[in-house]
Amino acid sequence: MKKLFLLIFLTISSIGYTQNDYLLGESYYREGEYEKAAQVFKKLYASSPFNTSYLSRLISCYQETGQFLDVETLLKDKLKKHAEQGFLYVYLGYNYERQQLKEQAQDNYNLALKTIDKNPSFAGIIGRIFKDYNLLDNAILAYEKAMTKNENANYSFQIAQIYGEKGDYKKMFEAYMNLVDKDDQYFSLVQRYTSKYITDDSENEANIVFRKTLLKKSASNPKNVWNVLLSWLFTQQKQYNKALIQEKALYQRNPDDLTAIFRLGKIAFENTSYKDAKACFDFVTEKSTFNEEKIAASLYLAKIAVATKNPDTEKLFAALFNEFGKNTATIKLQVAYADFLTFQKNKPNKAKEVLEAAINFSSSKFDKARIKLKLGDILVFTGNYNKALIYFSQIQTQLKNHELAQQARFKVAQTSYFKGDFTWAKAQLKVLKSSTTQMIANDALELFLKITDNEPVDSIPSGLKQLAKAELLSYQNKNEEALAELQSLFTPKNVFANGLTLGDVIYDDVLFFKAKLLIKQKKYEEAIISFTKIITADNQGIYADDVYYEIAQLYNNQLNNPEKASEYYQKIIFDYSSSIYLVDARNKYRKLRGDKLL
Known part of the structure; x- marks a missing residue:
């Protein structure tokens, strides 16, 4: 037994020494000390003459030293x-x-x-x-x-990777498709590697070649997997209507599963493509035989009606409650209705009644949290901030690390910001910057930067408190009062000794928010004036591409001026190539120009 332990010990020790020698050799190699590295790898190769890694490194060391x-x-x-x-x-x-x-x-x-x-x-x-x-x-x-x-040998994956390195997209995608054609199990792997080349621009060369390759495969050898990949491609390109066509074709072959169409509807909704999202959820409600699935799709149809300001939204909610009832299965729908009553109809008391009734028959702690979260929103809306903070804090305590708890923490930060308690708001936002939910993390980072960039220093006012108050007033649908609060930043009482006003200190944020308020009031020309002032002051500021995109959208969608819209889309295309709006601006510019978009 002692001999066995000794043998095991010596073997483990030998492996440890070999590993240490290898790391030493690699260190020498990376630092360009090839002669020292050669000595190490020569020794390693002598002890393991079939190890090609040692051989390759030894050869390279010799070659580097001639x-x-x-x-x-x-x-x-x-x-x-x-x-x-x-x-x-x-x-x-x-x-x-x-x-x-x-x-x-x-x-x-x-x-x-x-x-x-x-x-x-x-x-x-x-x-x-x-x-x-x-x-x-x-x-x-x-x-x-x-x-x-x-x-039986299959090197299609390696071949596809090499064609990718060569920039030969046609042969690369053909190789990947051949791999999937032989075995559907390669689907996820192929999707992951092709995604490195696919962008959200339908006119990107790789996108075009990928689509043509799939269509060719689909014509010569029809398979579900080609429709799935086409749907995925169109989804990446935000062409949700085309993706839905593929998903409907797949549904016809398997009429028992609406999961993919529901998922597509969610993606379209999250990207504000409400028309395409509605088409998806309408299809689900029409075809589904499961009440739970129908309710989930109906919830999104209600959210779409709210987002698009459909005049029949209240009737839609009434029809849905008439069909599905007010019970545990429709909690999320009731929460959405309360949100609609508060923020769209200005009926917070009626909304509270809806939620207080719902909390009595909610059986899940998660449903209770959703109701409390919305009750907190309503309390902020009505100015009862402390009670709202109690609700949000309860959710954080009861559902630690859950997404609802993270939402509640953000609500705490946002409410604290509205009240002017920037220190506590930042403390909450610091935690949320690493949130597992990307949307919460992004919102947290945005608010954190706004506070840190503009908060008062040494008790010297910066205008952030007034901006926060204006944002609170807007949250409460008091847009005229919000605009008045912003305007007060530029009044004589807020002038510094150097002639600057509080409004000048926080200029970009104030003007951008003012423009958004004016858009809500459909004062589009005034909004453009506010946006333009930001560019006049600093056309390379953090809001520059946002401003150009917002102006382009106003000219395109509200003011029916395609010529001016094209001018501003072009500014993004030529001057802000790293902007998140680039692809959308390019597509809209081409559409205005009359190009045929793929």
Whole structure:
């Protein structure tokens, strides 16, 4: 037994020393100390003569120090003992290539490829070494030769990756599609790797080639997987109507599953493509035989009606409650109704009645949290901030780390901001910046930056309190009062000794928010004036691309001035290439110009 323990100890120790030596050699190599690295890898290779990682590094060290003859001698000696190891010819060929001996290099590459005829199992390592040396055409030849010799061999994935490196999208996507064609299990892997090339721009070269490849495959060999990939592509391009066509085709073949169409509707809704989202949820409510699924889709239809200010929204809610009732199954629908009553109809007391009734028959702690979250919103709306904070804090305590708890924490921060308690607001927002929910994390970061960029220093006012109050007034649908609060920042009583006003200190944020308020009041020309003042002051500020996009949208959608809209879309295209609005601006500019969008 003692001998066994000793043997295990020595083996583990040996592995540890080898690992340490390898790391030491790698460290020398990365630092360009090739002679020291060569000594380490020579020792490692001597102890493990079949380890190609050690061999490759040793060869590279010799080549970096001009010891090409040593490499040649090493490899030829190795080939004499192991002629079957054809991958050694690739190393030898590249050693000649480093010396500009092209003909000898090619002769050895050919010898490496020929060995695949006798032993196709070496194709994997031969192809990999060719790829490592950026000899991409030879790598493809090696993989293709292996698949010709052995019908069970499948190197389509490696071939596709190489075509991607070469920028040959057509052959890359064909290789990926062949992989999926052979085995549907590769679908997720192929989707992940093709997503590196696909963008949200339908006129991106890779997008066009991918779509054509899929359509060709679909025509020659119809399969569900091609429709799934086409739907995915159209979704990436935000062409949700086209994605829905693919999903409907899939549904016809499997009329028991509406999950994909529901998911597509959610994505379209989150991207404010309400018309396409409605088409998805209408289809679900029409085809579904499950009450739970119908209620979930109806909830989104109600949210779409609210977002699009449909005049029949209240009737829609009434019809839904008449159909499904007010019970535990419709809690989310009741919460949405309360939100509508408060923020759209200005009926907070009626909304509270709806929620107080709902909380009595809610059986889940999560449903109770949703109701309390909305009750907190209503309390902020009516100016009862302390009670609202109690509700939000209860949710944080009861549902730690849950998304609802994170929403509640953000509500605490937002309410504290409205009240002018910037220190406590920042403390909450710091935690939320790393939220697992991206939307909450983004909102938290945005508010955190607004506070840190503009908060008062050494008791000197900065205008942030007035801006926060204006935002609170807007939250309470008191838009005229909010505008008056913003305007007060520029009055004589708020002038500093240097002539600047509080409004000048927080200029961008104030003018941007003022413009958004004016848009809510449908005062579009005045909103454009407010936006333009931001650009006049600083056309490279943080709001610059937002401003140009907002102005373009106003001219395009509200003022029916396509010429001016095109002018502002162009500003984003040519001057703000990293803007998040770039693709949308480009597509809308092309549409206004009359281009046919794919």
